[in-house]
Amino acid sequence: MIIKDLDVDVRVQLGRGSYMPVLMKIVAQTTGPIFELGCGYVSTPYLHWTCFLTKRKLVTFEGHPEWYGFASRFNTDFHTVKFVEDWDKADLSGECEVAFVDHEVRRRKHEISRLAHAHYLVIHDTENSQERKYRFGRAIMRYKYRYKYGEAHGPATSLVSNLHDLSYFKP
Numbered sequence: 001m002i003i004k005d006l007d008v009d010v011r012v013q014l015g016r017g018s019y020m021p022v023l024m025k026i027v028a029q030t031t032g033p034i035f036e037l038g039c040g041y042v043s044t045p046y047l048h049w050t051c052f053l054t055k056r057k058l059v060t061f062e063g064h065p066e067w068y069g070f071a072s073r074f075n076t077d078f079h080t081v082k083f084v085e086d087w088d089k090a091d092l093s094g095e096c097e098v099a100f101v102d103h104e105v106r107r108r109k110h111e112i113s114r115l116a117h118a119h120y121l122v123i124h125d126t127e128n129s130q131e132r133k134y135r136f137g138r139a140i141m142r143y144k145y146r147y148k149y150g151e152a153h154g155p156a157t158s159l160v161s162n163l164h165d166l167s168y169f170k171p
Contacts, residue, residue: 016041016042017040017042017043018124018150018153018154018155018156018157019043019100019102019122019124019150019155019157020042020046021149021150021171022122022147022149022157022159022171023043023046023047023100023122023157024046024171025169025171026098026120026122026159026169027047027050027098030097030098030119030120031054031056031097032056032057032095032096032097032098032119033056033057033058033059033094033095033096033097033098034047034051034056034057034058034059034096034097034098034099034100035059035060035061035092035094035096035098035099035100035115035118036058036059036060036061036099036100036102037061037092037099037100037101037102037103037111038061038062038063038067038101038102038103038104039060039062039067039068039070039071039081040067040102041070043100043102044060044070044071044074045074047060047079047100048074048076048079051078051079052078055077055078056078057078057095058078058079058080059079059080059081059082059094060074060079060080060081060082061082061084061090061092061103062081062082062083062084062103063083063084063085063087063103063104065083068081068083087103087104087107087110087111088110092111092114092115093117096115096117096118096119097118097119097120098118098119098120098121098122099115099118099120099121099122100121100122100124101115101121101122101123101124102123102124102125105125105130105133105134105136106134108123108125108134108136108139109134109135109136109138109139110139112136112139112140112160113139113142116142116143116162119161119163119164120159120160120161120164121143121158121159121160121161122157122158122159123136123140123157123158123159123160124155124157125155125156125157126140126148126156126157126158127151127155127156128151128156130155140158140160143160143161143162144161144162145160145161145162145164145165145166145167146158146159146160146166147159147160147166147169149171
């Protein structure tokens with residue numbers, strides 16, 4: 001099935017949003033600012049409305065004009081949507097408790113390393129087949145605590161942290 005909105009075609013697949021159990025649990029357990037790298041039909045509305053009542057700070061970074069057009073509809077006093085022309089120049093240095101990494105797969109290894117100051121990173125598409133192609137495993141292995149979810153039944157999601165032990169984590 002194809003959903004067409006704002007000139008963006010999206011193939012709806014089993015596994016789209018497979019990161020949600022991990023993202024929902026870690027967002028519910030935290031209260032600080034959230035970075036979303038790469039917007040989406042599932043993650044952006046979820047994060048926006050989860051942050052709405054408390055006005056929790058949320059920053060969405062998007063590098064594709066069509067997706068930016070979609071995400072910019074969510075721009076509010078608590079949710080900032082930034083267009084990224086060059087990921088190397090994107091300012092990811094701000095306070096961040098949760099970072100959701102789901103932007104261009106070939107760029108993820110760079111941003112995973114750049115977000116070491118975040119308390120938690122939720123990284124989508126970390127199944128072994130993606131690792132062989134994009135080599136982001138080294139960046140993930142630099143984190144002290146790691147948890148992987150969903151390898152057997154869809155695109156895998158990794159949760160990593162240098163600050164918090166994840167041995168308790170079960171979505």
